[in-house]
Amino acid sequence: MNSAPMARMAIHTITTKPWSLRECIDSYRKKNVPGITVWRQALAPQGPQESAKMLRDSGLKVVALVRGGFFTGKDAATRQAAIDDNLRALDEAAAIGAPLVVLVCGATPGLPLADARKQIVEAIGKLVPHAQSRNVRLSVEPLHPMFAADRSAVLTMKQAREICGNLTAELGGAVCGRRLVGIAVDVYHVWWDEALESEIAAAGRLGLLHAFHVCDWRVQTRDLLNDRGLMGEGCIDIRQIRGWMERAGFGGWIEVEIFSNERWAGDQQVWLEQIVEAYGKHV
């Protein structure tokens, strides 16, 4: 299988976290990276309108806004605050021209995961009308089971697909038919799952494959959150998973999303060069 085309490459601003949005834009452009996925903290300093102008002028394609979600909670007020925040995220996405918002759906210690998933379905259902009016898709990202305590009750592709299915049932089939609610597949979270190939195929048939994130799993992972590896540095067969995505009909952006305390502490220009090289070699 060939290398992934540069024309489909995007980088998440969090990957070069020390940089402002301005620095991300200028540096990605210089390296001919055509896509950018914007984290909300990169928008915050100058606000969505000014950010939108910077992004429009840059010629970069805005791939997604990250992140919404965190829908779960033990009381209604907490859950409503999450809905409100996600409505704002949809507005921000629309403002910067992001076609989708990635959802890290949330989990609450002490709340059974099955109950959390019901809250997640309910919350996404409430966002649908606003997402439709803003023409922004909602992309459920299954997270690795090591984040089940407080980040995500959605831990597998199967669970993400079922959430999309529940919403389809509730909303009369319109949502998934129009792919308004779908799935963001991140190799870091799902590589271990024996059902991954078949679930990607199933999601593809249903039109649910919204996004594809790449990085690697370091064999000696030093931190649960911020020790992701550069592609090629770990044990994930990224190219195989990309093949499964493409056979399932996905031809969209390939987004590099790497949280790494080690990499953030170094020179970000050097890091960006390493990312572009690794993308060519290992994606």
Add this chain to the structure above:
Amino acid sequence: MNSAPMARMAIHTITTKPWSLRECIDSYRKKNVPGITVWRQALAPQGPQESAKMLRDSGLKVVALVRGGFFTGKDAATRQAAIDDNLRALDEAAAIGAPLVVLVCGATPGLPLADARKQIVEAIGKLVPHAQSRNVRLSVEPLHPMFAADRSAVLTMKQAREICGNLTAELGGAVCGRRLVGIAVDVYHVWWDEALESEIAAAGRLGLLHAFHVCDWRVQTRDLLNDRGLMGEGCIDIRQIRGWMERAGFGGWIEVEIFSNERWAGDQQVWLEQIVEAYGKHV
């Protein structure tokens, strides 16, 4: 549901890692903990024969030997060395009167997980005759998916059950019928799995439930390996899982197995008191 009976309580020597086997034995006895699961490194200083005498004289019940496994590898010599080591583990278990050896089955970076699982089935199959002759059971422990890189390709109860099933098929049904190869269920590794209740029930029907390990998942986990929580300190509903085990017919030992750099750095007598108290309150 009532507290777990003290009569079923056991502790893994690794839980009080700074202690020698002698210190573990004396301290557990003083606290009226009736069972002990022995890690091989606790045997090593005085050897299995001397350890066996200490354990016999103590009146403590030896619940298991930990651990065998690490069966996978890219070449035959590596895999044969693992078999040889596991044969020795079976001898050690027989020497100290442990009725089972817990298997952490292994994974090898770059080796597809499905291939690793085939190697695991093959390796366990080779151990069966020796396990039969020693009258020691082999207990596959599914590990949390965060250990998929290099510790275990067996990541779910379903995969553990299928491995037992494959061995039953290969060996004409005798193995699982006699429960020679079964499953060690550790709440830390499987609590997140939506299929947990049904898989425990299935394993129970097949006579595969060999062992039950308890600890807790700290919401803010600081280390992938050695930051397990004391029961009650995290987000696992341990009592619910114990209920599922018991409804599935399991009435065996409840083993406290906690790896914790923080706890190992403190006073082990105080730690032991906390363990006994937490067992009564949260198991």
